[in-house]
Amino acid sequence: SVCGRPRDRQSTPPTMAGSAGAAAAESEEYERGYGAGPQGMREVTLCKGFTFNPVVSIGAAVMLWAFVITVSVDQEGSMENFGEWKTWVTKTFTWLYIGSQDYWLLFLVPLCYYYGHVKLGGDDEKPEYSDMSYFCMVFCAGVAIGLIFYGASEPLWHMLSGTGANRYNNNGYSNDNQMAQDAINVTLFHWGLQAWVVYALTAVSMGFLSYRKGLPLCFRTTLAPLFGKATWGWFGDAIDIVTIVTIVAGLCTSLGLGAKQIVAGLQRLEVLDSDLDEKGLTNAATWAIVIITGCATLSVISGLNYGIKTLSQTAFILGNFLLCTVFFLDAPWYLLNVMVQSLGYHFQHFIEIGFFTDAFAQLMPGEGQPNDGKGADPSWMDWWTIFYWGWWIAWAPFVGTFLARISRGR
Secondary structure, three states, rough: OOOOOEEEEHHHHHHHHHHHHHHHHHHHHOOOOOOHHHHHHHOOHHHOOOOOOOOHHHHHHHHHHHHHHHOOOOOOOOHHHHHHHHHHHHHHHHHHHHHHHHHHHHHHHHHHHOOOOOOOOOOOOOOOHHHHHHHHHHEEEEEEEEHHHHHHHHHHHHHHHHHOOOOOOOOOOOHHHHHHHHHHHHHHHOOOHHHHHHHHHHHHHHHHHOOOOOOEHHHHHHHHHHHHHHHHHHHHHHHHHHHHHHHHHHHHHHHHHHHHHHHHHHOOOOOOOOOOOHHHHHHHHHHHHHHHHHHHHHHHOOOOHHHHHHHHHHHHHHHHHHHHHHHHOOOOOHHHHHHHHHHHHHHHHHHHHOOOOOOOOOOOOOOOOOOOOOOOOOOOHHHHHHHHHHHHHHHHHHHHHHHHHHHHOO
């Protein structure tokens, strides 16, 4: 379900009763729609109490199946078209992607400074989850397997010009040590504050409006202060349809990359043949997706307090075990030096890299592209930064909703 219902009054703990009443009273400042669902949204109830929004459910299903059928019928043509569209987006809107991420970050910093004391819930409400459980769920929802894989491999890609020339590895004067430092810096940039800012913005907006204003816990709620009553009608339904489609897009990206990582790891460990053809790799990745989906389904069925929390804690513990293994079996003092140095280097160059758009590097021959062959490949921004920013933004409704759900009382 995209939207969450307000908690039943009988199941509300005594300490939350006052805050629930206050939230209900504050929700009156927003006009209701004409439906039977929360805040007047459309809602249909089937047998055994199964409720859903027919417009959102059917609309999202039609869009997703239309996409699946299109790419299945013409795989090569679809890949070519999507590649061209993605390149056009990068060439046309790099400034918007880069500038908006920086703006959101600059917006959240003073917001936290001036209003960080405001709870996502009643003033006397306690957090629903311990700090450790909360951090495990936040970490696994936000990065998880992607960081495990790309945290090690991405700096190598950025350091070697043969895997894609960028403004650091192809500047003509940096030695290997400097290129290694810049490669780590780019990786920290892609997985650092700018990556988390879209999740935080969504979570804070949804959590505040839901727990402090009594509005439904769904993505359309974030636009209620701007569009008022229209949020609960056709306009809001369109928002939720797009939300579901983008969530599935982000999920497919994460699941597809995760499956490829697992298959590559199994080949490395010689569990799978290293010379598998394309069909064999596809079959192996498909089985990996089936197993991952099965585990995730069991986790969801078990509920947030048992399945998802336990799975997050287990994944976090295993991740830390891997971290400690690498740390202590390698050269700990060298790794500590690299960590401290890279953190300081990232802070030093944060403004520069945060606003850099590869404006000159994206020029094509005849448009002003350098003639010396130095600098970034015209497609590097399309391959990396813009891909990441689009991935994080597509993932934001899902991760933001989840973070808002587990952040009550914080």
